[in-house]
Amino acid sequence: MTLAAGTRLPYLLTWRLARRELRGGLRSRFRGFRIFLSCLVLGTAAIAAVGSISSSIGAGLSADARVLLGGDLELRIHHRPATPEQREWLASSGRLSEIVGLRAMAGRTDGKDRRLIELKAVDDAYPLVGTVALRGGRPLADALASRDGEHGLVAAEALLKRLDVSVGDRVTVGDAVFRITGVLIGEPDRATRGIQLGPRVMLSRAALDATQLLKPGALSEYAYRILLPPGTESGDFRDRLTRAFPDAPWRVRDPTEAAPGLTRFIERLTLFLTLVGLSALLIGGIGVGNAVRAFLTQRRPTIATLKCLGAPSGLVLRIYLTQIVLLAALGIAAGLALGALSPLAAAPLLADLLPVGMRAGIYPQPLALAAIFGVLTTLVFSLGPLMLARDVPAAALFRQAVAPARRRLRARDVAVTGTLVMALAVLTVLTAGDRLLATWFVGGAMAAFAAFRVVAFGVTRLAAWWPHPRHPQIRLALANLHRPGAPTTSVVLSLGMGITVLVAITMIERNLGARIAEIVEEQAPAFFFIDIQPQQTADFDALVRSFPGAGAVRQVPMLRGRITAMAGVSVSDIQPPPHHAWVTRGDRGLTWTRTPPESGSRIVEGEWWPADYDGPPLISFDAEAAKAFGLAIGDEVTFNILGRQFVATIANLRRIDWASLGMNFVVIFSPGALEKAPQISIATVQIGRESEDALEAAVNSQFPNISAIRVRDVVADVNRIMGSIDIAAKAIAAVAIVAGILVLSGAIAAGRRQRIYDAVVLKTLGATRRNVLTAYLVEFTLLGLVTAAIAAAAGSLAAWAVTTGLMHVDWTFTPGAMIWTTLVSVGATLFFGAIGAWRALGRTASPLLRNE
Amino acid sequence: MHEQSTTHFRDKLPIVALSALELTLSSTAGAVEILRGIDVEIGPGEQVALVGASGAGKSSMMMIIGGLERASAGSVVVAGLDLTGMSEDELALFRRNNVGIVFQSFHLIPTMTALENVAVPLEFAGHADAFALAAAELAAVGLGHRTGHYPGQLSGGEQQRVALARAFVTEPRLLLADEPTGNLDGDTGGQIIDLMFRLSERKGTTLLLITHDPALASRCARELRIADGRIVGDVTRLVTPR
Secondary structure (H helix, E strand, C coil), X not given: CCCHHHHCCCHHHHHHHHHHHHCCCCCCCCCCHHHHHHHXXXXXXXXXXXXXXXXXXXXXXXXXXXXXXXXXXXXXXXXXXXXXXXXXXXXHXXXXXXXXXXXXXXXXXXXXXXXXXXXXXXXXXXXXXXXXXXXXXXXXXXXXXXXXXXXXXXXXXXXXXXXXXXXXXXXXXXXXXXXXXXXXXXXXXXXXXXXXXXXXXXXXXXXXXXXXXXXXXXCEEEEEEEECCCCCCHHXXXXXXXXXXXXXXXXXXXXXXXXXXXXXXXXXXXXXXXXXXXXXXXXXXXXXXXXXXXXXXXXXXXXXXXXXXXXXHHHHHHHHHHHHHHHHHHHHHHXXXXXXXXXXXXXXXXXXXXXXXXXXXXXXXXXXXXXXXHHHHHHHHHHHHHHHHHCCCHHHHCCCCCCCCCCCCCHHHHHHHHHHHHHHHHHHHHCCCCHHHHHHHHHHXXXXXXXHHHHXXXXXXXXXXXXXXXXXXXXXXXXXXXXXCCCHHHHHHHHHHHHHHXXXXXXXXXHHHHHHHHHHHHHCCCEEEEEECHHHHHHHHHHHHHCCCEEEEEEEEEEEXXXXXXXXXXXXXXXXCHHHHXXXXXXXXXXXXXXCCCCCEEXXXXXXXXXXXXXXXXXXXXXXXXXXXXXXXXXXXXXXXXCEEEEEEEEEEEEECHHHCCCCCCEEECCCCCXXXXXXEEEEEEECHXXXXXXXXXXXXXXXXXXXXXXXXXXXXXXXXXXXXXXXXHHHHHHHXXXXXXXXXXXXXXXXHHHHHHHHHXXXXXXXXXXXXXXXXXXXXHHHHHHHHHHHHHHHHHHXXXXXXXXXXXXXXXXXXXXXXXXXXXXXXXXHHHHHHXXXXXXXXXXXXXXX | CCCHHHHHHHCCCCCEEEEEEXXXXXXXXXXXXXXXXXXXXXXXXXXXXXXCCCXXXXXXXXXXXXXXXXXXXXXXXXXXXXXXXXCHHHHHHHHHHHEEEECCCCCCCCCCCHHHHHHHHHHHCCCCCHHHHHHHHHHHCCCCCCCCCCHHHCCHHHHHHHHHHHHHXXXXXXXXXXXXXXXXXXXXXXXXXXXXXXXHHHHCCEEEXXXXXXXXXXXXXXXXXXXXXXEEEEEECCCCCC
């Protein structure tokens, strides 16, 4: 007889035995699995929901991409139209539509109020795809048509409200008067512009000339959309376009890049929320591990019996692994179902925030990812207890006390678990858009787990080592922290991880909020004034400086241009570093000055040019961008400014504080190069909130073409978006907290039998209920305080790393968040501890003592 | 029903052969010598009672014979197999093929019906007709009508009958019984013992029975007395079959 031959038992037997244990067991024996299931449902639902909602938005974006872009291809040029030759070539290639966008002021005809608007002048072909929706259903062409020498204009509701005018009234834009002919309720290509600083206004291309706003250098943007003839590949067309106009200053986009800003934003937000969701799953994993351990401890006699009857250890492992996996599948399936349905729930909530409709549907990829995360987490946290259960000796039936349960894993088991942990880590990193952030998260999570394990071990050892206090309650409390089966490790891990996530998110949010508030209150100007014509600069300066209450005024010339080569290498041959790709992407604002900027940046390398410099063009470059592109002082950078090539040498590098919301430029030219180019000036003005309206009115009445941007309004918009992000982050973080509380309450409840027995024995020996309750409260206060202290430190560290390392924002320690979370932590442990103690104390002594 | 080819060895070779057997366990209070040099042979079909005071080493000796515990020194040969070098899984296979065990606390698997409990060892051994054999065995112990009941729905006596059926269903060459009536009242215990002896005689199974009960011990043809980890008495008597 060969013994080994019999060890390969059919998997059918595994399944049969596992099913027998599961059968009818869900009601009673698997009661401990309520927390197991809840943790898995919460964690996978959070990840699946984030992924599904993100995919729904992505699907909406790509389904509407042509409409969002406004055609098959779009070309954008700053400040000037395409040449007649270019226009003709484009018009011969397909259906062409030309639109001009700029910021301007719209005002009441009585001069009482003026507001910044986002102006869009459209031709008859607009929109090539999709439709513009006006309230009442009037066609756009009809609304914009000129009647009796008066141009029509349509505007978003917000402008009508702000100016207190209605359809049929007249408004001024630049030098022209318009009749409001409609309220704009739907703009097909609205996602393609960046930050909107005012309500949208549309007028006809012909009417724009009447406003006299298109002065040389005005901050305008020309967009050419093309509908290609059927059968034309956009790639082929792009190639022909490049060959025909190799040096044209436009930026070309096709539907895959219809809303690049939004796509990037959604990707980053998705990753951030997925990581928070993963934290929830990991915290839930502790609950999964606890439930599996408790279940297997209860099954020890059965396992030993099976072994007595000849079951090999591998079979035992498979029987229980099968059960755990089946139960996990239940929880994961429920989580996936919730996640899959989440786009339906989120769609109405996000409708106002998104420029595109979400395509609610089932997205297999994020669901599969959430399922894999769920399965891996289950395995990582339950394999340890399962492997220990596999090694329960048959002799356990006879000799429990002398041969205690094996407590250490075999080296091979550790390797298997380690491999699964690595798989989880690798999956997290590989599926993330920003691998660096994901790697930091994985490292942070592992470090936090390790740290809290060490803390739990330390607390246990310290409690055991501590000289016995004379006070019996404190003695009992200390004993409860280190006795075998004490929930110390689970409580420290679950509560600690949960609080860490909460502290980190709260502190990041407070820091960003505080930084924005500080900038707005102390540093940021109240106004940006744009489109100041060269002949207006002196009068504008005089007006603003003489205005009562006006503080610092800065006025700089500005023109736009793009970088075409760096150190002799064409930009098209440079792979831009991800965080600085914007430097070479399209036109950038450029300026020139004789003296270094007074605020917002400082020179870190090189020398500033003399005030009377009049040599070959020099430039001052952003130090971080220079580092990212590998540029150094003395390197040449080539620019295309309004169609002309300029080669300039880097003279110095500046470190720029972008967060100061002042006027900052990546590139500043030396005097001599750009003075002759058509340019406008922009200005910042600091002034008290109470004088803002008056200053705006004064500037507007004297200079109708100058647009005023209120920083406060922009910041309010940014804050509104930040607020929405914050709600999303808090919602997912709440899942992590709930998972933590579930695990915490489960861990405390697991020791209930022991506590009831302790309480009964103590009461029998003459302890009052107050004595026992005090002991429990001391125990949980100690545990809560220690955990909260460590978690607050870990959370602050994580918040510091994210704020300074990833967001490049100055760090301020906010003790308020820390104190608040500490209180919550201690409160939570006390609350659940008190519930446990209360139940224990409610029991009468006699039945328990008889049974024992 | 199995291993027919080895039948001719039964008359010649002992089913259990312990030689210079020692067992030392480590505990928090230091090493404890449980068994101190046991030399015993038990022949095929023998019915042996193992008696002695609590802590004398009865259970330990039985566990070593059943492959549930490893000897610290000496040799253990059971059913012709040397257990000393076997791995955990080889020992499990050895039990499955050679040994039936009956416990004081029955140790039925609470999630399985009586029929499934009895069928489990056959299933481990890969028998296609495990459930038919198990049903027949349950009928033999008088529980043919309770096959679908769970242990929690059976009385103590019934549970021990199921345990007996489970121990005998594989037709083991050796049955180990540790105080099989310890948790039962006198009448029920008597019935169980009758059943156990009947089955062991009918199947020719060697029986090793731990007991504190002198009356029960006297039903076995041979009585081994153990004290302080050593065999201090080995009595063979004539037993009148009941």
